[in-house]
Amino acid sequence: MKKLGFGCMRLPLLDQNNQKSFDMPQLCSMVDAFLERGFTYFDTAYMYHDFESERVMKQALIERHPRETFLLATKLPTMFLKEVPDMERIFSEQLEKTGAGYFDYYLLHCLNEENYATVQRLNAFDFCMRKKQEGLIRRLGFSFHDSAALLDKILTEHPETEFVQLQLNYLDWDNETVQSRKCYEVAKKHGKDIIVMEPVKGGTLAKVPEQAEQLLKRYAPAHSVPSWAIRFAASLDNVVMVLSGMSSMEQLQDNMSYMEQFQPMKPEEIDLCMQVRDIINGTIAVPCTACRYCVEGCPMQIPIPDYFALYNAELQEVEKPFTVQQTYYENLTRQYGKASDCVACRQCEQHCPQHISIVENLKKVAETFEV
Structure with missing residues (x-):
C-alpha cells in the first residue's frame, strides 16, 4: 500500500466560500489519476464539506470504480452523539451516502477528553466492534486531538484499536499543546499502525517564509516545499499512511511525484525541517489548520x-x-x-x-x- 492518502476535507471547489460547490470534473480527474498511479486510500468524514464529502465521493469514486480497487475510510462523529441510537442512525446514513457497502477503515472521530467520555458512556467501541463482526468495518481505529497521557489511557483501555490517526508534522513535533512527538511515541509503544493527518498543517508548510524556502531550495532545488512535510511524516516508523487534503490536480501531481517511489528522509533533511520550523514559529500568530470544526454551530456564523x-x-x-x-x-x-x-x-x-x-x-x- 503506497503511503499517500487522498484526504477529502479540502476537495476542489468552484467557490471557496461555498463548501458544497464541488468542481466535479476536476475531482473525478484527480480520483482517476490517483488510482492509475497505484494509490488507493481515500479518507472522508461525516461532517466534511458541510456534511457532503461522503456523498460527493460516492459520485467521484465509488460509482465510477470497482469497489475492490480502493480503500475507503470514514468516521463516526463523536461530537454529534447524544444517545445510543445516534450511532446506528449515523452509520446507516454513511452507508447510504457513500454506497460503499462497507468501510475499509472506520474511525471514532476526534477523540479528546470530552468526546472520549461520550464514547465511553455510549459504548461506541462495542458498537463499532459489532459492525466489524457484521463485515461492515474491516479495520477499527480513531482520530485523536489531545494529550499523550490521554492517548495512552485510551489505547490501554481499548486494545481492540488497530490504528490511530494523529496530527504529525515537523512544525508541531515538539509543540507542548499538540504534542505530536509524544503522541507518536505512545502509539508506537502500543504497537499501533499510525495514519498521519495534517502533515502540511492546513497549508502552513506549503507556503513557508521566504528565508525558509530558500533553505530548502538550496538543498534540493527540484523538490516542492510541501514535499518536505509529507516526506517527514511518511519517514516515521509505524506510519502506514499520510493524508493530504489535495484541492487541485497540481497538488495531486506534485504529491504523487515523490510518493510513488517514496524515499525516507536522511538525518540532514530532518535537521533542515527543524530549522524551517524555527523560522516559521517566529512568523505565525494563530496556528489554525482550517479544519473548520469551529464553524459548525457558531451562533454568529463567523468564518x-x-x-x-x-x-x-x-x-x-x-x-x-x-x-x-x-x-x-x-x-x-x-x-x-x-x-x-x-x-x-x-x-x-x-x-x-x-x-x-x-x-x-x-x-x-x-x-x-x-x-
Missing part, C-alpha cells in the same frame, strides 16, 4: 479559519504600505459575521484540535481589520 488566515497574512506583510487582506475581510463580512460579533460562547474552542484561544484571537482580528 473563523478564514479570518485567522487573513490575520496571519496581514502580520507577515506588516511593513508594506498596502495589503489586500482588508479587502478580503470586508468581502467576507458582507455574507458572514464579523470577528467583533463573537459572543464568547466558546463552543468553537471545545472543538478546536489545535487548542487555539479563538475568542481572544478574534478580538485581535477585529482590532486589525475593523478600523
Whole structure:
C-alpha cells in the first residue's frame, strides 16, 4: 500500500466560500489519476464539506470504480452523539451516502477528553466492534486531538484499536499543546499502525517564509516545499499512511511525484525541517489548520479559519504600505459575521484540535481589520 492518502476535507471547489460547490470534473480527474498511479486510500468524514464529502465521493469514486480497487475510510462523529441510537442512525446514513457497502477503515472521530467520555458512556467501541463482526468495518481505529497521557489511557483501555490517526508534522513535533512527538511515541509503544493527518498543517508548510524556502531550495532545488512535510511524516516508523487534503490536480501531481517511489528522509533533511520550523514559529500568530470544526454551530456564523488566515497574512506583510487582506475581510463580512460579533460562547474552542484561544484571537482580528 503506497503511503499517500487522498484526504477529502479540502476537495476542489468552484467557490471557496461555498463548501458544497464541488468542481466535479476536476475531482473525478484527480480520483482517476490517483488510482492509475497505484494509490488507493481515500479518507472522508461525516461532517466534511458541510456534511457532503461522503456523498460527493460516492459520485467521484465509488460509482465510477470497482469497489475492490480502493480503500475507503470514514468516521463516526463523536461530537454529534447524544444517545445510543445516534450511532446506528449515523452509520446507516454513511452507508447510504457513500454506497460503499462497507468501510475499509472506520474511525471514532476526534477523540479528546470530552468526546472520549461520550464514547465511553455510549459504548461506541462495542458498537463499532459489532459492525466489524457484521463485515461492515474491516479495520477499527480513531482520530485523536489531545494529550499523550490521554492517548495512552485510551489505547490501554481499548486494545481492540488497530490504528490511530494523529496530527504529525515537523512544525508541531515538539509543540507542548499538540504534542505530536509524544503522541507518536505512545502509539508506537502500543504497537499501533499510525495514519498521519495534517502533515502540511492546513497549508502552513506549503507556503513557508521566504528565508525558509530558500533553505530548502538550496538543498534540493527540484523538490516542492510541501514535499518536505509529507516526506517527514511518511519517514516515521509505524506510519502506514499520510493524508493530504489535495484541492487541485497540481497538488495531486506534485504529491504523487515523490510518493510513488517514496524515499525516507536522511538525518540532514530532518535537521533542515527543524530549522524551517524555527523560522516559521517566529512568523505565525494563530496556528489554525482550517479544519473548520469551529464553524459548525457558531451562533454568529463567523468564518473563523478564514479570518485567522487573513490575520496571519496581514502580520507577515506588516511593513508594506498596502495589503489586500482588508479587502478580503470586508468581502467576507458582507455574507458572514464579523470577528467583533463573537459572543464568547466558546463552543468553537471545545472543538478546536489545535487548542487555539479563538475568542481572544478574534478580538485581535477585529482590532486589525475593523478600523
